[in-house]
Amino acid sequence: MTLHRTLSEPQVNLEQRTPAACPACRSTTSIELLGGRRVPRYNLERHLSREEALHAPQGALDFRFCTACLFAFNAAFVPESMDYAVDYEASRASSGYFKQYLDQVCEELSAICAVEGKRVVEVGCGDGQFLLSLRRKHPFEGYGFDPSAALERIANPFADVRFIRGYYGPEALPHAPDVVILRHILEHQGDPHRFLQHVLASAQGSASVYVEVPAWEWVVDRLQLQAFSYEHCSYYSRWALQRALEQHGFFLERVAYGFADEYLQYYASRRARSARLHDGTPGDPEALMAKTEAFARMxxxxxxxxxxxxxxxxxxxxxxxxAGKGTTFLNIVGLDDTTLEYVVDSNPRRHDTFIPCTGQRVVAPEFLARLRPSQVLLTNPLYRQEIGAQLQALGLHPELIAVDDVIHQVARTLSA
Ligand SMILES: [Zn+2]
Known part of the structure; x- marks a missing residue:
């Protein structure tokens, strides 16, 4: 069954200029990263015809980097423009590599937040797989909130785990949560204070929180043009995230970079600041600043x-x-279906849908047996082995080229 828009198109002026003050610290000392472009408002909305995809709703970009708190943000983002109750497909359950990563996070989270017997809330739970994997390891009372949660597709064997289609509201819980999980939701928030206030103020005095977001450090190191989407209006460095959480009384327990450094994994609690030392991940705010300036110029x-x-x-x-990276790459670089005709994806829910605004048809890997491409561009090099094996099983041996390598080759010629 397909979810349809449950609300009418938000009536907001997407061109309206918001002041360029940093949404995280209110400073106006920002440098410009990328502006003057329009991209799909939703990267993962399913469009069932090319026509519909070409006319997908758009949003404006005016990405800046706050030099005061080391936070990147889209100053043109209008929070009211987003309605995640669209037909949205964020599942990555079809990748073994990704499942392995989630399993590792579950292990760490169980240990650090001691979830057993607690009340655990995941805000932005998507397809619910993370909360269910965590519950398989330990018994707890769990609540997953997501406005795009397709409840009929979540196979939930646990009587003590509930999924709620909608935005988070503490009134849905019998008591305040002990553990709050915010995986890949903070980067969608244009007003992080209001969001964190709403979520964290409802938690127990002894509560702990796990935040996972794409790391700005990684975006800069990998020259990720694919990061500039409308949905991801906020990118945190570890310093920006620390500042944001401390303002709501949550202090660092542990910080690390995971998924080959792409994700910032941040554990915090209301306990005293010196409760536990963080794990000594290397970091240098000045180096990050210099790298960001170089990226901005380029x-x-x-x-x-x-x-x-x-x-x-x-x-x-x-x-x-x-997924998000592929859609943003095509849109930012400006590649329509006359240049790249097809996009392949393993997730069956994406097959025969069309990429918003650039119009490529999404096909199953099996389709390539007919197409026999000589080259496959990979939006995420981490899946190279997995994809190579799938192609081999189809009797295909195309050249595999990571989009990131193309970007780095171009960067090298620019700085030569
Ligand atoms: Zn700031």
Missing amino acids: ITDLIEGVRDAVCRRYRRAVLWGA
Whole structure:
């Protein structure tokens, strides 16, 4: 069954200019990263026809980096413009590599937050797989909230775990939560204070919180043009996240970078600041600042260079990965279906849908047996082995090229 829009299109002016003050610390000392572009408002909305995809709702970009708190944000983001009750497909359950990662986070979270017997809330639970994996390890009372949760597709064997389709509201719980999980939700919040206040103020005095977000450190290190989407309006460095959580009385327990450094994993609690030392992950705010400035100077030329490289060298390629990174890459670089015709994805819910605004059809891996592409562009190099094995099983041996490598090649020629 498909979820349809449950609310009418939000009546807001998407062109309205918000003041460029940092939403995290209110400072106005920001540098410009990328602006003057429009991209899909929802990366993962399912469009069932090319026509519908080409006319998908858009949002404006005006990405900046706050030099006061080391936080990147889209100053043109209008929080009221987002309605996650669209037909939204965020599941990555079809990847073994990703499942392995989630399993590892479950282990760590169980140990650090001691979830057994507690009341655990996950805000933005998506397909519910994380909360259920955690519950399989230990008994607890669990609540998952998500406005796009497709309740009929969540196979939930636990009587003490409830999924609620909607935004988080503490009134749905009998008592305040002991553990709050915020995985990949904070980057969608244009007003992080209001959101954190709403969620964290409802937690127990002894509560702990686990936050997972894409790390700005990683975005800069990997020159991620794919990061500039409308949905992801906020990117935290570890310092920005620390500041945001401390303002709500939650102090660092442990911080690490996971999923090959892409994600910032942050544990905090209301206990005294010196309760536990963090694990000594290397970090240098000045180095991050310098790298961000270099990235900012290069972005526009990088986009042009990558478009040129794809048009010249990879015109007959297919792109593997229809999730957020693939959609943003196609839109930021400006590649429509006359340059790259197909996008491949393992998730069956994405098959025969179309990429918002650029219009590529999403096909199953099996479709490639007919197409026999000589090159496959990978939106995420971490899945190289998994994808290579799938292609081999289909009797195909195309050249696999990571989009990230194309970006880095162009960057090298620009700085030469
Ligand atoms: Zn700031």
